[in-house]
Each structure stands twice: as C-alpha cells, then as structure tokens.
Amino acid sequence: MKTLHLSIITIVGIVVIAMATLGVFLEKLNDNPYTVNTIDGQKSGSLSEKNCGQFYTMPEDNHFLEVYPVLVLPQNSTGCVKLTYTINYMYNDNRTGSVWPQMLNFGERLRIGTYNYVSHGDTFSMSAGKDYASSFQIVTIPETVDLAKYPVGSQFTVTLVMRPLPNATGFYDSSIEEVPCDSYPLAVGFSLDQVNSSDFSQGMGTMHSHSCFNGPYKISSVRVSGMDFKQIKFQ
Numbered sequence: 001m002k003t004l005h006l007s008i009i010t011i012v013g014i015v016v017i018a019m020a021t022l023g024v025f026l027e028k029l030n031d032n033p034y035t036v037n038t039i040d041g042q043k044s045g046s047l048s049e050k051n052c053g054q055f056y057t058m059p060e061d062n063h064f065l066e067v068y069p070v071l072v073l074p075q076n077s078t079g080c081v082k083l084t085y086t087i088n089y090m091y092n093d094n095r096t097g098s099v100w101p102q103m104l105n106f107g108e109r110l111r112i113g114t115y116n117y118v119s120h121g122d123t124f125s126m127s128a129g130k131d132y133a134s135s136f137q138i139v140t141i142p143e144t145v146d147l148a149k150y151p152v153g154s155q156f157t158v159t160l161v162m163r164p165l166p167n168a169t170g171f172y173d174s175s176i177e178e179v180p181c182d183s184y185p186l187a188v189g190f191s192l193d194q195v196n197s198s199d200f201s202q203g204m205g206t207m208h209s210h211s212c213f214n215g216p217y218k219i220s221s222v223r224v225s226g227m228d229f230k231q232i233k234f235q
Contacts, residue, residue: 047139047161052080055223059231060179061208066233068185068208070200071176073162073227075169075189080225081160081176085217091147093216100216102148106158107140112186115173117203126207135168147216155220164188171199173207177219181212184222184229192230205234 061068073079083106091100114129141159150156160176169189178184185204187195197204212218 047078047137047163049080049141049159049161051078051161052159052225055080055082055225058178058184058222058224058229061182062231063209066205067231068204068234069178069229070185070187070195070232071224071227071229072187072190072192072195073164075164075166077226078161078163079227080162082157082221082223083160083177083219084155084157084221084223086155086220087147087150087152087217088214089152089216091216096215100147102146104145104147105140105143106145106160107138107143110138110140110160110176111183112136112172112175115201115203115207117201117207119203126203129173129201132168132170132172135165137163137165150217156217171195173201173204176222176224179219179222181210181218182208185232187230192228195230195232197232197234200234208234 058071059069071079089095091102093099110133111128111131112133112135113131116127116129118125139161141161145156145158170187171190172186172188174183175186176184185200187199201207
C-alpha cells in the first residue's frame with residue numbers, strides 16, 4: 001500500500017501546487033512584477049536576447065543516482081533560458097474535462113519559490129510556499145504564444161531573460177521548468193562550492209519523483225546562458 005499512498009499524496013500535492021500557482025497568477029493581474037521592476041533605473045523592457053551569451057542544454061534529473069541539477073545564477077548578472085515545448089494535443093481538446101487557454105503568457109506562469117514538505121511515516125504531502133518571482137526582473141520573448149498556430153507534434157520556443165534584484169540572493173526549491181515535468185532548484189548570489197543540498201527544503205528528492213500530467217504541450221528541452229549548474233544529491 002506504500003506505493004498507492006505515495007501516488008495519491010503526490011497527485012494531491014501537484015493539485016495543491018497548481019491551485020497555489022493559479023492564486024499567484026490572479027494576484028499579479030493588477031500588479032505584474034515582470035514589467036515594473038527596475039535595475040539602475042532601467043525598466044524590464046530594456047532586457048532582450050542581446051543580453052544573452054552562448055546557450056547550452058541543461059541535463060535532466062538522474063533518478064537512478066538521485067542526483068539533480070541546480071541552477072546557479074550570479075548576483076548582478078543576466079541569465080537567459082530557452083524553453084522548447086512540443087504540442088501533445090490541441091488546446092481546445094476537452095479530453096481532460098475542459099479546454100485550455102488559447103493564449104499563453106509565460107511571464108505570468110513563472111514561479112520562483114519554495115515548497116512546504118511534510119512527511120508522515122510512509123506518506124508525504126507538499127504544497128507551494130512563497131513565490132519570489134517579484135525579486136527578479138524578467139522578460140519573456142515572445143510575451144504570449146498563440147497555441148492555435150501550432151499543430152500536434154510541432155514545437156515552439158520561449159526565451160526568458162532574467163536579472164536578480166538586490167533582494168534575490170538566496171536558495172529556491174523551484175524556478176525554471178525542467179524536462180519532463182519538473183522545475184530546477186535555483187541558487188542566486190553564490191559560487192558553485194557554496195551550494196549544497198542542505199540549502200534547500202527537506203524532501204527535494206521525493207518532490208522530483210512524481211508522474212507527469214498529460215497537458216496539451218510539454219517541455220522538451222531547456223537551454224541556458226549566463227548561469228551555471230551543480231549536480232546535487234538530495235536525500
């Protein structure tokens with residue numbers, strides 16, 4: 001029954017995180033940090049792909065060795081991410097009971113934050129903690145994606161350009177989306193040798209071991225520029 005309990009709790013945890021993310025989205029409709037934050041008096045619109053260097057492909061989790069890549073972004077720097085998605089089925093397909101929005105705004109979807117993890121013997125629960133995305137200056141290119149333009153099997157790419165604000169230094173359990181359906185932990189303002197598993201929430205290994213929801217589009221590759229990564233073994 002242990003496997004059944006973990007599966008049920010994992011599904012509940014994913015639903016809770018999805019609901020929390022929706023709540024963050026609604027709160028930000030009238031106070032969008034992705035367009036008002038400034039660095040040295042410059043609005044976020046000053047960021048573009050011209051701020052990016054050479055991109056390289058990020059590795060995925062190694063569940064066999066329980067090793068997970070953690071993004072490391074220096075303070076006073078610009079990090080760039082290219083997220084490529086593959087269309088599984090059309091956004092207006094109601095196979096899940098409802099249709100998905102045709103227009104996607106990836107700046108409003110991005111969450112940089114922490115998890116709340118609680119274990120009870122052989123079971124665990126998790127929920128989304130505080131969202132710290134407002135501590136970053138972020139631009140998405142393009143700002144929106146029209147899913148109606150992409151047939152099943154096709155791909156589209158969204159580029160995120162981000163700079164940490166002075167108050168962004170710290171460790172985050174989740175940030176940029178990761179293949180196949182996760183998100184990379186993120187350390188801001190630290191060198192590689194300063195980043196360790198103890199800097200993140202308990203249960204990070206468990207949080208990265210769950211089944212994927214079959215949505216209309218899925219993340220298929222992640223390339224980054226201006227930031228490094230460190231392979232960490234979470235307990």
